[in-house]
Amino acid sequence: MTSLLITYIILVGLAGAGAILYLLRMLGLVQQRRLVRLQRREPLVPVDTDSPVDDAAQQVVDRGIESIEKQTTVVRRLLIPAVCLIIVVAVGTPFLPSVPGTMVSVVVAALTVIGGIAARPTIENAICGLVISLSKLVNIGDTVLVEGHYGTVEDITVTHTAIKVWDWRRYVVPNAKMLDSTFVNYSLFDEYLWVHVEFWVSFAADLDVVRETAIDAAAGSDHYVDYEEPRFWVMEMGKEGVRCWVAAWADSPSDGWSLANDIRTELIGALRRKGIDTHCHHHALTGPSPLGEMVRGR
Structure with a gap:
C-alpha cells in the first residue's frame, strides 16, 4: 500500500510539473504572437488626429508592450498557484478517509463562503480576464465599439479592460461584463x-x-x-x-x-x-x- 501511495504521489507530481511547463510554454507563445501583432499595427488610434503628446504612436506601442508583459505575468501568477493547489488536493485525496468528516465540512464551508461572497467579483473578473487573455477575440491595439464607446483597447488587466475612447477618455470595463456583452471589434481579422x-x-x-x-x-x-x-x-x-x-x-x-x-x-x-x-x-x-x-x- 505504501509503495502504491508513493508511486501515486510521484505520478501526480510529474503530471503537475508537466502541466506547469506546458502552460508556461503556451503563455510564452501567446505573448510573442501578441507582441508581433502589436508591433505591426499602426496607427493605434480610432480617429486620425494630431496628438498633443510627442511621438504618441510609439508611446501607445510601448504601453501596449508593457501591458502584454504585465498581463502574461498576472496570468502566470494565477495559473501556477491554481495548478499547485490542484496537485496538493490530488496528493491529499488518499489521506481524506483518515481526516474527520466534521473538519473537512468546516474547511469546505469556510472556503465556499470566502470564495462565494467576499471574493466573488474578483474571482469572476479574474477568470474572465484569463479567458479574454487566452482567446483571440480582443487584443491590445484593437479598434472596438463597446456600449457606444468607440476607441482602441489600451490595456487588459486581470480584472478590467481599458479602452482609450476616440476623444482620449478611458472607458474601463470589468472583464466579466466585457465577456458577457456584445461588442464590435473592427480589427478582429482585418482592419478594412x-x-x-x-x-x-x-x-x-x-x-x-x-x-x-x-x-x-x-x-x-x-x-x-x-x-x-x-x-x-x-x-x-x-x-x-x-x-x-x-x-x-x-x-x-x-x-x-x-x-x-x-x-x-x-x-x-x-x-x-x-x-x-x-x-x-x-x-x-x-x-x-x-x-x-x-x-x-x-
Missing part, C-alpha cells in the same frame, strides 16, 4: 471597413442625380480606397421621403471615420447646390457615428 452613410431626400428628387452625387462624394475623398467603386442603394420609401445609402472602402477604422465625415460634408454642399431637398423630417444628413452607429437627424 466598408463605410456607409445614410441620408434622406424628397420624392421630388431625381434619383439618378442623387446617385451620381453620392458616388462622387465618396470617390472624391482622400480616404477612399478604390478596391471597388462606391455603391449606392435606395433603402426605404417612407411616407414623406426616400432613405438612401452610399458605401465605400477605407483601409482602417480611423480612415473610415474620416471618409464618413468627407462624404457627409460633400453631400450637404452638393445636394444644396443642385437644389435637391432632403426630407423635412430628416433634414440633417445622417451616417454612422461612430462607424456603424446610426444617428438620425430628426
Whole structure:
C-alpha cells in the first residue's frame, strides 16, 4: 500500500510539473504572437488626429508592450498557484478517509463562503480576464465599439479592460461584463471597413442625380480606397421621403471615420447646390457615428 501511495504521489507530481511547463510554454507563445501583432499595427488610434503628446504612436506601442508583459505575468501568477493547489488536493485525496468528516465540512464551508461572497467579483473578473487573455477575440491595439464607446483597447488587466475612447477618455470595463456583452471589434481579422452613410431626400428628387452625387462624394475623398467603386442603394420609401445609402472602402477604422465625415460634408454642399431637398423630417444628413452607429437627424 505504501509503495502504491508513493508511486501515486510521484505520478501526480510529474503530471503537475508537466502541466506547469506546458502552460508556461503556451503563455510564452501567446505573448510573442501578441507582441508581433502589436508591433505591426499602426496607427493605434480610432480617429486620425494630431496628438498633443510627442511621438504618441510609439508611446501607445510601448504601453501596449508593457501591458502584454504585465498581463502574461498576472496570468502566470494565477495559473501556477491554481495548478499547485490542484496537485496538493490530488496528493491529499488518499489521506481524506483518515481526516474527520466534521473538519473537512468546516474547511469546505469556510472556503465556499470566502470564495462565494467576499471574493466573488474578483474571482469572476479574474477568470474572465484569463479567458479574454487566452482567446483571440480582443487584443491590445484593437479598434472596438463597446456600449457606444468607440476607441482602441489600451490595456487588459486581470480584472478590467481599458479602452482609450476616440476623444482620449478611458472607458474601463470589468472583464466579466466585457465577456458577457456584445461588442464590435473592427480589427478582429482585418482592419478594412466598408463605410456607409445614410441620408434622406424628397420624392421630388431625381434619383439618378442623387446617385451620381453620392458616388462622387465618396470617390472624391482622400480616404477612399478604390478596391471597388462606391455603391449606392435606395433603402426605404417612407411616407414623406426616400432613405438612401452610399458605401465605400477605407483601409482602417480611423480612415473610415474620416471618409464618413468627407462624404457627409460633400453631400450637404452638393445636394444644396443642385437644389435637391432632403426630407423635412430628416433634414440633417445622417451616417454612422461612430462607424456603424446610426444617428438620425430628426
